[in-house]
Amino acid sequence: MKFKFTFSLVCFFLQFAAFAQVPDLERIEPSFWWVGMNNPKLQLVVHGKGIASREVKLNHTGVTLSQVHKVESPNYLFLDLLVAADAKPGKFNIEFQGKNQKKLSYTYELKERDKSSNRILGVTNKDFIYLIMPDRFANGDKRNDVIKGMQETTLNRDSMYYRHGGDIQGIINNLDYLEDLGVTALWLNPVLENDQPKTSYHGYANTENYKIDPRFGDNALYKKLVDESHARGMKVIKDLVHNHFGSQHWILKDMPSKDWVHNWPEFTKSSFKDQVLFDPYASEADRKIMTDGWFDGHMPDLNQNNELVKNYLTQSHIWWIEYAGLDGFRLDTYAYNDPEFMAEWAKLIKAEYPRFTFFAETWVHGIPNQTFFTQGNTINRGFDTELPGVTDFQTLWGINETLNGKFGWNEGVNKLYTTIASDFMYQDATRNVVFLDNHDLSRFYSVVGEDFDDFKSGIAWLLTTRGIPQLYYGTEILMKNFSNPDGLVREDFKGGWAGDKENKFTAQGRTQKENEAFGFVRTLANYRKNNEVLQTGKLMQYVPENGIYVYFRYNADKTVMIIMNTNDTASDLSLKRFYERLDGFTQAVNIISSQKINSLQTINVPAKTTWVLELQK
Numbered sequence: 048m049k050f051k052f053t054f055s056l057v058c059f060f061l062q063f064a065a066f067a068q069v070p071d072l073e074r075i076e077p078s079f080w081w082v083g084m085n086n087p088k089l090q091l092v093v094h095g096k097g098i099a100s101r102e103v104k105l106n107h108t109g110v111t112l113s114q115v116h117k118v119e120s121p122n123y124l125f126l127d128l129l130v131a132a133d134a135k136p137g138k139f140n141i142e143f144q145g146k147n148q149k150k151l152s153y154t155y156e157l158k159e160r161d162k163s164s165n166r167i168l169g170v171t172n173k174d175f176i177y178l179i180m181p182d183r184f185a186n187g188d189k190r191n192d193v194i195k196g197m198q199e200t201t202l203n204r205d206s207m208y209y210r211h212g213g214d215i216q217g218i219i220n221n222l223d224y225l226e227d228l229g230v231t232a233l234w235l236n237p238v239l240e241n242d243q244p245k246t247s248y249h250g251y252a253n254t255e256n257y258k259i260d261p262r263f264g265d266n267a268l269y270k271k272l273v274d275e276s277h278a279r280g281m282k283v284i285k286d287l288v289h290n291h292f293g294s295q296h297w298i299l300k301d302m303p304s305k306d307w308v309h310n311w312p313e314f315t316k317s318s319f320k321d322q323v324l325f326d327p328y329a330s331e332a333d334r335k336i337m338t339d340g341w342f343d344g345h346m347p348d349l350n351q352n353n354e355l356v357k358n359y360l361t362q363s364h365i366w367w368i369e370y371a372g373l374d375g376f377r378l379d380t381y382a383y384n385d386p387e388f389m390a391e392w393a394k395l396i397k398a399e400y401p402r403f404t405f406f407a408e409t410w411v412h413g414i415p416n417q418t419f420f421t422q423g424n425t426i427n428r429g430f431d432t433e434l435p436g437v438t439d440f441q442t443l444w445g446i447n448e449t450l451n452g453k454f455g456w457n458e459g460v461n462k463l464y465t466t467i468a469s470d471f472m473y474q475d476a477t478r479n480v481v482f483l484d485n486h487d488l489s490r491f492y493s494v495v496g497e498d499f500d501d502f503k504s505g506i507a508w509l510l511t512t513r514g515i516p517q518l519y520y521g522t523e524i525l526m527k528n529f530s531n532p533d534g535l536v537r538e539d540f541k542g543g544w545a546g547d548k549e550n551k552f553t554a555q556g557r558t559q560k561e562n563e564a565f566g567f568v569r570t571l572a573n574y575r576k577n578n579e580v581l582q583t584g585k586l587m588q589y590v591p592e593n594g595i596y597v598y599f600r601y602n603a604d605k606t607v608m609i610i611m612n613t614n615d616t617a618s619d620l621s622l623k624r625f626y627e628r629l630d631g632f633t634q635a636v637n638i639i640s641s642q643k644i645n646s647l648q649t650i651n652v653p654a655k656t657t658w659v660l661e662l663q664k
């Protein structure tokens with residue numbers, strides 16, 4: 048506890064402060080900051096009973112208290128600080144003096160920035176992301192399974208709605224497994240405190256902005272995960288929710304002012320209709336419901352036109368990048384945010400961290416619906432969203448149709464081909480995150496009817512198409528289920544809990560088929576990791592014919608040919624029409640099987656198979 052009375056009986060109160068909550072000054076956020084940031088502005092939220100009646104003083108060379116904001120609630124002060132470029136790191140007191148009251152003091156610290164070269168690198172198409180739901184991956188610390196005093200204290204692995212005990216230590220314990228698989232970036236579903244009364248395990252209703260949920264660990268352990276990942280050349284992506292807080296967020300329990308959230312005469316849910324954002328004929332009423340309606344009853348919609356709300360969100364995000372050395376953000380429920388705020392936010396993040404990257408969830412149905420949200424598209428909007436990339440749901444619909452539909456003019460793999468052809472609508476489609484499933488969607492192996500050939504085709508596509516591939520935990524060991532309800536696709540990774548009968552983290556614990564699936568992902572992911580051609584190489588795709596889709600990834604050093612046969616029968620494929628990319632090559636090696644193909648004239652491709660072939664001279 049950093050604050051203390053500087054009144055009489057100083058020693059007594061110092062001791063007291065170390066053990067008990069000081070009633071008049073409950074917290075200051077962010078609790079510390081850094082010198083030498085690009086943006087010299089810092090806004091502190093001060094919370095304490097009746098704190099608004101006090102005068103604020105501070106004295107530290109290079110730090111100016113430029114403004115003090117008072118709000119509706121007497122329990123808040125918002126302090127605008129300017130931290131000059133030459134301010135020295137160190138501690139100083141912020142004092143709160145009231146008439147006839149004990150003086151309160153908070154020891155604030157400005158730290159030195161960590162300029163290590165292996166942090167805050169950004170996540171790009173060189174990476175392979177692995178998405179983890181932390182409660183369901185591995186339990187590395189049984190002691191934090193239940194935390195007394197929190198609202199939800201039920202631990203029940205037999206129910207998809209309760210916490211299962213997975214945590215950050217569990218992820219750290221399995222970094223070897225992930226590194227071996229070829230993963231280069233981790234995306235964790237949110238791990239901030241979610242002190243909600245029920246179904247808090249998924250993390251999307253945060254009740255703190257600066258604190259890891261104690262059931263997952265603490266801030267230091269989270270930083271340790273990032274450090275240990277960086278030591279292995281792996282990056283870490285933080286999942287952010289701008290749109291809402293959990294209803295039990297500390298700041299909503301004692302709101303600075305009523306307009307921190309969008310208030311409706313009666314509960315109003317968002318329509319989730321992204322169309323109203325670009326529809327030239329849309330009504331204002333529909334637009335308001337879309338962006339200001341609540342995501343859910345226990346997730347109040349934040350008013351992102353309130354300057355204090357904006358600062359609170361943005362600063363907490365910058366704090367996490369700087370504190371933990373994060374490499375990327377995934378932005379949850381992007382379409383329901385205030386679009387101007389998100390553009391402003393993106394500019395601030397980029398100005399502070401030019402290498403840092405982020406991508407947003409745009410769960411929409413339609414290519415223009417999706418491109419609309421991305422950087423460089425100003426049609427019918429008048430400003431640039433500054434959003435580098437999105438979770439590419441359109442290619443997901445494309446690969447699902449490819450593997451489950453029947454080949455036709457617009458059907459089957461033609462849908463995937465058309466979706467990729469529409470990349471002209473992006474400033475840079477390689478910043479999109481491509482995926483086969485995630486925590487909200489039916490698991491890919493189930494989506495393809497547990498057809499192992501289709502499964503392998505999907506994985507081959509994922510790791511060879513353009514963009515940043517993302518795998519959902521357990522897909523590599525054929526975890527299955529439909530997202531109805533979504534808890535069914537968030538099952539425990541077997542072996543992550545002491546005493547589990549099976550351990551899928553080891554080859555011995557996996558079935559033959561699961562090992563084949565794991566091996567398929569690992570072989571291709573590691574090939575991709577070691578060959579820039581599949582990361583940053585150019586893409587050339589050919590019009591699908593007779594159910595066969597052919598595309599190439601190529602650079603000055605290498606050419607990789609991908610042949611996807613979506614037919615139920617083996618098919619002969621003449622390679623004649625691919626001469627632009629085959630020129631100079633005479634043979635090929637199958638990346639998965641290591642088999643050689645000695646002639647590039649006509650080749651016979653087995654039914655429902657995708658070959659990844661490195662061409663050779």
Ligand SMILES: [Ca+2]
Pocket residue numbers: 186187188189190191192212213214262
């Ligand atoms: Ca645990």
Ligand SMILES: [Ca+2]
Pocket residue numbers: 290337338339340348349383384385
């Ligand atoms: Ca909203």
